[in-house]
Amino acid sequence: MFSDMKITKNKFVYIQLKDYIKGMILKGLLRGGEKLPSSREMAVMLNVSRNTVLYAYEFLQDEGFVYIKKGKGTFVSNVKVDLQGKWNINWKDEINGYGKLSEELDIIKHETKWQSGMISFKSIAPDEKLFNIEEFKKAFLNRMSIEGQKVLNYGYAQGYKSLIEYLLKYMENKGVDIEGKDILITNGFTEGFDLVLSCLTNRGDNILCENPTHNTAIKIMKLHGLNIKGVQVGKEGINLNDLKEKLEREKFKISYFIPSYHNPTGIVMSPEKRVELYNILKNYNVPIIEDGFNEELRYSGAHVSPIAAFSGKGNSVVYIGSFSKILFPGIRIGWILSDKILTGYLESAKRSRNIHTSSLDQAVFYDYLENGNFDKYIKKARRVYREKYEFALECARQYISSREILGEGGLHIFIKLKNINSRELLQRCCERMVIFTPGDVFYVDDGGKDTLRLGFSRVSKKNIKKGFKIIGEEIKKLGGA
DSSP states (O other), rough: GGGGOOOTSSSHHHHHHHHHOOOOOOOSSSOOOOOOOHHHHHHHHHOOOHHHHHHHHHHHHHHTSEEEEETEEEOOOOOOOOOOOOOOOOOOHHOHHHHHHHHHTHHHHOOOOOOTEEOOOOOOOOGGOOOOHHHHHHHHHHHHHHHHHHHHHHOOSOOOOOHHHEEEEEEEETTOOOOTEEEEEHHHHHHHHHHHHHOOTTTOOEEEESOOOHHHHHHHHHHHOEEEHHHETTTTHHHHHHHEHHHSSSSSSSEEESSSSOOOTOOOOOHHHHHHHHHHHHHTOOEEEEEEEETTTSSSSOOOOOOHHTTTTTEEEEEEEETTSSOOGGGGGGGEEEHHHHHHHHHHHHHHHHHHHHHHHHHHHHHHHHHHHHHHHHHHHHHHHHHHHHHHHHHHHOOOSSEEOOSSSSSSEEESSSSSOHHHHHHHHHHTEEEEEEGGGSSSSSSTTTTTEEOTSSHHHHHHHHHHHHHHHHHHHTTTO
């Protein structure tokens, strides 16, 4: 029986033996009172050390699967696994509306999937090759040596105190007046936006946003049952006249905007337009949720303050920030800067859901930031991404026939085609091992069928050129000029 056990090299042998014996007991192949081979016999049988077997038996005893009689050996405990008649539930029929809509809006499941060997322009995640892993390791070891026991225990729903203080100063350095405001640490933008909508909106409320806008934001708004009204976005950015018309016609509970490197168009809203937007919404008393998407990737020109900075001591802007599109998206660190009263409610909502964001991740990230590593990283990242952006823009103009190419930096460009369906184009490009994101997923209505987003952050210059050429060739085959 035990001679059939296959030992692999990638796992401790005592764990493999323990799990093997446990599995035999649970399946009823080893019965209560049955004696196991002695540690010496088992060691010879499996060609392992006797200490390995003794260690496995000790763990099995601790878990209640075996008991040891001194001088007599190790015996199987009376573990009862009383299998009952088969009972199956058709879970598909039990899924509620929220679950069904979540699945329906899940573009990872339903959009065209990447295959090995493809040139992919789908991602706008940072290029992990730029990450300074050695500095992150140092931050991890340093924080563990200082307070390892503390950060491995439960933390606070609001977040790791030192990181909160760092981010408050970080926001102050962006020109934001932090008096009367506080920060809640979140698991990236997604949780932050969901928490804000959960605390401020009810099903059926109207919400105002750009059209097109961030697909994840659209998904969350729909899951909250909100009526989404989109404001037109063109080459000059958001259409303020369209904004005023919508505000005249309907009452809105809240609004959501991405002023910097707007996803998907890549447009940066000018300081003047930010002030106009702020004052228009102020006149209609519609609070603003500002998405600080990729603000740090400012390649050229003067600093542009977030809308939150223009509100001064006012509290009408809720700022959601995240480094996920710039640095270490795997640790999912984001934050909400808002009025202290609102922050208190958001904190309670977060506590009811997941208690807190990983204390270890927050502590290590704080150590990394506090030691100046982010400043050094962002300087390098700006240079690399600026070169890629300029190259991608040059290739797009050269190879892709279009109505309009939008984007002022960041990690992507947005293209409006000349009467060509981007999904039909995508199908043809996939056959030639090139994939991108069709633009219709970013629209809150049925628009964008002739648009596409091309992310270049993780694509080499060689493949940017090759991929854009293929896209351009397929556009021509579809009748594009």
